[in-house]
Amino acid sequence: MNNPYYIGVEIGGTKQQLAVGLSDGTILDSRQVKLVYRRGAEDILEWLSENIREYLETAPYAGCVAGIGVGFGGPIETATGRVLASLQVPGWKDFELKRWFETKFELPVIVANDTVTGGFGELYKGAGRDSENLLYTNIGTGIGGGLYIHRKYYDGSGFGASYLGNMLVPDWRSLIPGSYTRTELLCSGLSIEKRLRGERYIPNISSLSKYYDGDMSRITCADLAEAARAGDMFACVELDKIAESFSIALVNILAVQGVDTIVIGGGVAKMGDILFDRIRETTDRLAFIANKDRYRILQSELLDDAVLVGALLIASGKYEKI
Template identity: 30%
Template sequence: MAFVGLEIGGTKLQMIVAETPFHVLNRKETRVEPAAGAEGIRQWIARELPNLIRGHDVRAVGVGFGGPVHWKTGTVTQSHQIPGWAGFPLAEWIRTMVDVPVLVDNDANVAALGEAWHGAGRAHDPVFYVTIGSGVGGGLVVGGRVYHGVPPGEAELGHLRLDRQGTTLESRCSGWAMNERVRQAVAAAPGTPLGRRVREDPGHEARHLAAALAEGDPLAQRLLEEWADDFAFGLSHAVHLFHPEIVILGGGLAGVGEPLRAAVARHLPRHLMNAFQPGPKLALSALGRDAVPVGAIEMARWA
């Protein structure tokens, strides 16, 4: 008996067919081409999904989508990164290709489920998961199940306002926002280890932070501390509302690793009320880039 986990993100597409979340039978991955829009993504899925499942007894498909969805119907509300998704009946469309039950949920919800059952959230309850990539998303698992508000969404951490002017956590702390922070900083300090790395290998500048931090680069450390303070301030609102036992950091920017986790852990207590000190446990994702497809498979097993 096999299940499919499909991730549709703002930068990455991947699908896994597995007998259990960790016994992977086949997988496929590609990068999103924003210029091709939603139609480009759908063409890739329509081409690759039948090949992926050929020869496997697939019982259900789970999908983690990068944006708000109506999880009861499997209809996309919108994507904040890729045009052409608004109102699209994603579950129904995939069902025409596989003829099995298809469940669709927000990708952060799905990743939270994966981490709660098979990753860093095991033995913790409630579990709050944050994805920090092309956007910033959140998912809450209580009693082993995703917490759902009224469709089409909940726990939209990235859209918390940091001020009355409409600055959001996502606009300050997403991977794209960190890229811009790095670009501006190294333009003023090109001779630093971080500046040298960006000059030699431009694009997606935040990916150079980990190496620059390992070199002891003060510029990289300053950028990380500034980012972590902004992020911890936004995260504190979720902690005050949900008071999870553990907060798990995932997504592309979490690839900076322990320096990022430790920086958030340093700044978060300053933004929490005294009764909640020292705050929840903070951990890095144990499933890494597979958090969404593993969670999607777990969701599909309940179909």
């Protein structure tokens, strides 16, 4: 097949994305949707089926697509492409996702965790392009992680590794001394917004309490960042706590793996320096002496396109693991 095309897929907890592109990760055309779920996984599969079929039947792609790469938002069995579960969308438990794609479209398919796929994008085409040992993580609906040692993906026992969101950290929400929780339950976009929207969580003295005429159900992570930039004390303290919890998880990764680069993507990463400055400062303060000044923390360059770029790369065979 001359100059074949590839299809990249991102299956998330909130956002679904699809792209057609080239073996080097170049996106030629993409589509995105945020579905209102009636049946959970079935709604996503229906959208994917319809839109991928359109690509496969449309010039110049018709008859020229060589494979499909999929980044799935949850843990999977790498060898088989079987979904273990989704923490956000019902209907995915033990779903044979790779088999579904292969049966539906009769093309070679590679399925990986979405953060792992996004990590490939950043490793080859983004902020980690000159890194030897990389951790890619995203702060979005959830928090994932992909570890790349000597530029090869480390897959643990075949079910993924370095799931940063599941690392345990002190739970500052609890009144019980010594309480701990998963990083994701404090720092993910879903958890942050759930907390901010809780009854009486935002104090009346905060400017955030006046947003949307007091309708706290509409408060977002972007609003939190805006208020912090304006000097709102509550927002600044909230971001301090989020950054410290996230940094504790990063420090543990640094101590165990000694990566030289940490790249952070996902929707919450779009807060930019108001969040990254805090994460860098706290990580530096807590880091073990062997790690200090031997790593860097970078914002994703590809952002919303990271998973799609990575999916195109793995579809074309650039999917290496230890």
